[in-house]
Amino acid sequence: MEPPESAKPPDFDSAFREQLLDLLTWRRDVRHFKRDPLSEGAVERLIGIACLSPSVGLSEPWRFVLVEDEDRRAAIRACFEACNAEALSAQEPSRADRYARLKLAGLNDAPCQIAVFADHETEQGHGLGRQTMPETIEYSVAIAIHTLWLAARADGFGLGWVSILDPADVRAALDVSEHWRFVGYLCLGYPEEATETPLLERQGWETRRAPDKVIFRR
Template identity: 40%
Template sequence: MQSIQISESERDAFYKVLHNRRDVRREFKPDPIPQDVLMRVLEAAHHAPSVGFMQPWDFILVEDLAVREKIKVGFEVAHAEAAQMFDAERRETYRGLKLEGILESPLGICITCDRQRTGPTVIGRTANPEMDLYSAVCAVQNLWLAARAENLGVGWVSIIHHDTVRQALGIPDEIMPIAYLCIGYVSDFHEKPELEKAGWLPRADLQSLIHHDQW
């Protein structure tokens, strides 16, 4: 069995990518993503861990402007709904935030989960049936980190209803949309996450989140 060791420089490069990953909204450039770069990013997503090795993900590449406009309309509907859930002060702050780059980015990628891909019984999903959904989210994270390593920005459009995404992209009812991602080259990356920078919430102290043996 071959043992692949990670060098210190490789380790440091990984942590640099990890700590400089950002949710990008307004900095997208229109430049197309070269096919070889895009395939490396998708290959990284495809190598995410998956329960029972079921690999439940599919990737819908969305370039057509008319399709992206449907996604944008769906975002605006959900965005308006969300604004009403905050108190008056927070509502105004929320409305002033840029929370998507659907039309600004040159490409959208929808990652889905086929919950029946390898049949009804899956190793590792017997006690916790939602594990396949978590696997698909791992593919999102892999894609995001790989994109950052390629100096591509990614933004997750989470403020949208799943049925809107299904209808816009022709996704069958039995397939679960997991993430609609905006991806592309950017003018710059923020030093800190935008919500942290805007004072929406601070980064939690790691020590306060660590428990030993019991909660």
């Protein structure tokens, strides 16, 4: 029996590459959302795109929890507020006031909230590629989040990654397996504004480095 004929790969021409660069440039970590709900099926479709991401050993360890219950959302907000207050107290005096003015979460406004976990007990992939580096499970999930991020931006949505949270408290609030490791809490919705410049750069917190500053040769 002859092997099946391989599908011809698409031609990613210069126009496509320019649009891809635009997508990467205009991807933002959004904190200010409109409260308009997403269209029906939008989040499921975006997660489906995220599941096209590469994963170590084809383990597909990502687990997406759609946080819809108001009590659970309130528990996440309380966790953020406690962690944010602690982070503020740890800031240097010269930066504390600037930190306090930053809006670091869209938890009150984003219509869709997704907690993303890495399942370390998954049997899929049979452990391939992660015997010496088990953290590649989390790396795989992070890539899936980035894929979701780009797909959301291409559809006109904004996404914000809330990292100022205690993983144990998030896992308890959402009642998930102890074998699931928390990777990120995502706010998804329509952004109030679109900008090419990151929020933290606009507010003077930090600036991007030139690529040649992070390239090393040996």
